[in-house]
Amino acid sequence: MKALSLAAVLAVCLSGCQKESGKPKDLSLLTTTTVVAEIPGGPQEGGAWNANAIRNVPQVEFNATGRGFFYVAEQGGKFHVVHNGNRGNSYTNILTPTLSPDGQRLAYQAYVDDKVRMVVDGREGEVVEELEIPFFSPDNRHVVYQAKTGGRWYFVVDGRSFPAYRTEHNQFGFSADGTRMAYVDSPVEGAKPRLVVTDLDFKKQLIREATGAVMVISDDKSRIAAISEVKGKQRVIELSLATPDQVKEGVLYDSIKDLAISPDGTSVAYVAEKGGRKVLVWNGQEKAFPPGKLVGQIVFRPGNKGVGLLTDSNGSCAFHEPFSGSGPQIRPYDEVGELAYSKDGKSLVYLGRKVTPGQTGKSIFMVVNGKEGPRFDKVISPTFTPDGQKVVYRVRHEGKRFMVVSDLDGKIIRQDPQHEMVFPPVFSPDGKLLAYGVKDGGKLVWNVEKL
Template sequence: MRKSAVRVIPFLLIVVMIAVAVIPASAGPRFTEKAIPLGIHKSDEQVFAGSVQLSDDRQHITYVSKNHDGKVRVWIDGITGVAYEGTSTPRFVPGTGKVAYIAADNGNMFTIINGEKGPKNARADSLTFSPDGSRFGYRAQNNDGKVLAVVDGKPGPLFVNVLPDPGILFSPDSRHAIYIGVNEAGSQVLVKNHEPLRAFDEIKEVAFSPDSRHLAYAGRSGQDWSVIHNDTENDPYDNINGVLFSSDSSHLAYMAEKGRRVVVVKDGKEQFSGESAGIPFFSPDGTRFGFLMKKGKGWHLMMDEKKGPLIARPDKVVFSEDSRHFAYSALIGTTWAVIKDTEIVDKGLQRIRFLTFLPDSPDLLYIAVPQAGKEYMMVNGQKYSSFDSIGLPVFPPGQDAIAHVAQDGKDMFFVMGEKKEGPYRTIGIPRTQADGSVAMTSQFPFFSPDGARVAYPAIDHDNRIFMVVDGKSHEYYEAITEPVFSPDSGHVAYTAQKNGKWLVVVDGIEGEKRFDGILKGSRIVFDSPSSFSVLSLNLPGPSFYKLAVTIEKDKK
């Protein structure tokens, strides 16, 4: 069978992948399909590809179109809104299903939120929402040229400017809104819930604590920077960076500069002052505190005031899930080592490609590249089989196992414990990048919710792409997308391209509906063990659809 070349489909939202030969699909359980229109357009309408937005649950679509009259309209699931001279890109409000955008008409700008029109302004931008989606804010300019922040439709004090960075920030619990205004004197004023707090020459590093009870920021008066934590102003420094709360909201840390020295500060007290230091960090539970400190030409990792071994260059620090243990890889001399807590557990390596703790365990896993020979995976001090290249580990739900892909020579395999499937030319999905190059993605196995089943996309040495499910190869297609298992693990579905058209495949059987593309960012979403949907399109137009699939129950 012939090998096919990379195909580029001329619409930005279509999934584009390497095309290969086609073999008929196999039989499987029956299912019904219903194509629900979400916007049908004629060739004289312009749909702005960059405006297409999907809801968080990938079930709904909104976008902007322009008709021959020059007006633009926002569409939501096939229903068009009022025509305006212009609009911003519409957005789905987090957790609500509402759509919001800023519209311009007759020299005015205003918000449209869930179809409701807000007050008119000369200009408006930077529409943002609270984490729970219940509140909104944006910058506005009145007819006198003054700039203000509008929160929940209520205007704040007037300024010369409201800084777009950081813009309007909501606290994690959505109860508070802060922003920085610039007054007539040129000072920057931190405003909380429309109430001005303090004015400084400059303000930065604004942060809420995770529990929303604390507010911290850095303010500059003249040449001096200081961190203000709630109402307390800490010691002045030449500069401040990296303001960070712990996850339990109990601690505040940051880096500062004092002359030629770098200072690490925690809870208002200096923990280190020296030539250089790394950004401080906390453990996942917030109880442990660490940072890198430089000594001469080397570095030490400081954790809870205990100094680790001297290293030449550090790498990322990882914690166990309970935060009791930490580990990192580091260059010692000219070779790499693995350090767990304060002890070197492996050394003399050319490179460490990956480092993590096993789920709910103090055991360490890493991929080691030795000075000579093949790389290998180490788990709790035990060496596993070697390959030319090892992919990132995947931990199947409910199983005490580790799965990954691996390359040996020109062959790639799926590996899980002592089990090895293959060989293939590669495992994964090829995608065309913006520059026209092709990159491999999804190079890992996909497990069912119960962890008992596995699927992954593969390409053989004849350049044919197909899905492998539970060790069995499905049919060949021109392109495929990632597999998705049903909530009960009983079914697996994906989309595939055949003869230039896209279709769904459920448990190895093809659907009858055909489309020109699957929307970028869309994916199969199961809403029950026997039903799912995916968003698709047809050309010309374009026309958008939700393909709803219902799988029939097995007859006994």
């Protein structure tokens, strides 16, 4: 294995060290509408184009507090990143820019011609053969990525390099406290995948062979579920990232797919085949899988009350809650998707699409508690407000993008102003404010509104 040079190691290690200041930085939700950046560029006076102007902004991202952002800009045939107002160096190309959860750190792949290196917090690492996407720990302290040199892949953890194999990882995640990480790899090309849970020094490890063809980690980063192979059959294993040696093994089936884990890690569900019969499994309980194919993911009902799912069968779609005792809700839609529940579990929403012959667009709508909302060209990610009394979703319609707030009957309460780009919404802790990023021309704005 080719080790990173001392200079490169120090450069990337130093990138993880945050400068101390007399006053801690405010990382709470930004609760006032703020212009966070103005991207320079555009024609000069008289209409002549400035040769040094920014001509293209291929990527923009805000973090969930509005206090972190970046954009990638093309200028003079090269690309650079501006992160929280600080401009980085220019490169031939920039790939996979990734913000830390608090928005204060940034890592990305930077190319100079065909030579690539990782840039972390503005500091350049060593040129390598290939790189994979970087990951930040939930506490923002650690950054991990894989690099290839000498034909072998190794992990780089805060600038330190670790085991090298000929295959790269294909799934990855941190524990909630950032002290452990889980990944799936194969140390030998062509071998079955293996699940590895390790500390950041690669000294304390749990390795499960023939495990991890699918691995899922709960949203709170507390637990893992993965598919494990045993003598031609499959089972689901569950474990805690805090105590990975305590493994819970599920029943063996002929095959397993569509594995899902609840946000808090307490429930697991999947689709399995047993003796030619397809079943839905939730926390060890089985129900016959409904006719048709699963659309999207299995979604957990709050309060540990089972699961919900959408299916598509023979030109109609249906919503199911197999463990509730209720029958399916069948709809004559062309497509459905993006099922979600309110936090209290009393309401649900999903998207429907129904094409009207002879009409272009205006085919997608929200279905909340069985009631259809207005139709648009596109609807994205309907989300309940924290109190469960409203639904917020992004819309693209006739080339414009905007946010919509509706009631639980699908009726629009408020349609926000139109923008060039609209980013995912977040809510204040008390649920009284709606916030999201927007882009209009050269302005990036963190927009805050009362609900």
